Amino acid sequence: MTELLNVLQALRLKGRVRAADLAATLGADEETLSADLESLTAAGLAVETNGRFKTTAEGRNRLTELLGDERTSLDTDALSTAYEEFDAYNDELKSLMARWQLKDESTPNDHADAEYDAAVIAGLRSLHESFTPLLSRIVATAPRLIHYPRRFESALEKIEAGDTSWFARPIADSYHTVWFELHEELIGLTGRTRAAEAAAGRAL
Structure with missing residues (x-):
């Protein structure tokens, strides 16, 4: 799976984005990233509408936690x-x-x-x-x-x-x-x- 922080942050920055475009941004395999997005959607961290994905409120809260953890290591x-x-x-x-x-x-x-x-x-x-x-x-x-x-x-x-x-x-x-x-x-x-x-x- 692509690192959760990378995917959630890219989703936040893009707003609403197709899996293929997100994969291109991150330099990730499109099939793998599509599976990642499906997992995030099932977990309530992302939502898909008309083929485009975005973070949910829960996803943004999780992203805030991950970014905070990241800053402590930098x-x-x-x-x-x-x-x-x-x-x-x-x-x-x-x-x-x-x-x-x-x-x-x-x-x-x-x-x-x-x-x-x-x-x-x-x-x-x-x-x-x-x-x-x-x-x-x-x-x-x-x-x-x-x-x-x-x-x-x-x-x-x-x-x-x-x-x-x-x-x-x-x-x-x-x-x-x-x-x-x-x-x-x-x-x-x-x-x-x-x-x-x-x-x-x-x-x-």
């Missing part, structure tokens, strides 16, 4: 230091996302200007390469996050191959989606809350 000082470093990269990604959506304060980017889009994508590649060493340190400190480097690289490869929907598409493992989920992980691992981070201007 170097939270190292994670807090990494999170402070992450903040600068988060600001840079927010700037890139703004440029991807708007060419200036009032002009939406219709993506008709290939040169403009290419410059933003080049900026994303630069950010990715600069951020990768920090991401490696984060994963070394919190090994459960091992699937994030692969997901970032996969999204960027698709963007650079011409499918720019992987920049910020909300219903897929786009670069923006993966970044948002990593941010959520770091907020939780360092004992922060999204509400407090949003109030401090650090939410994506």
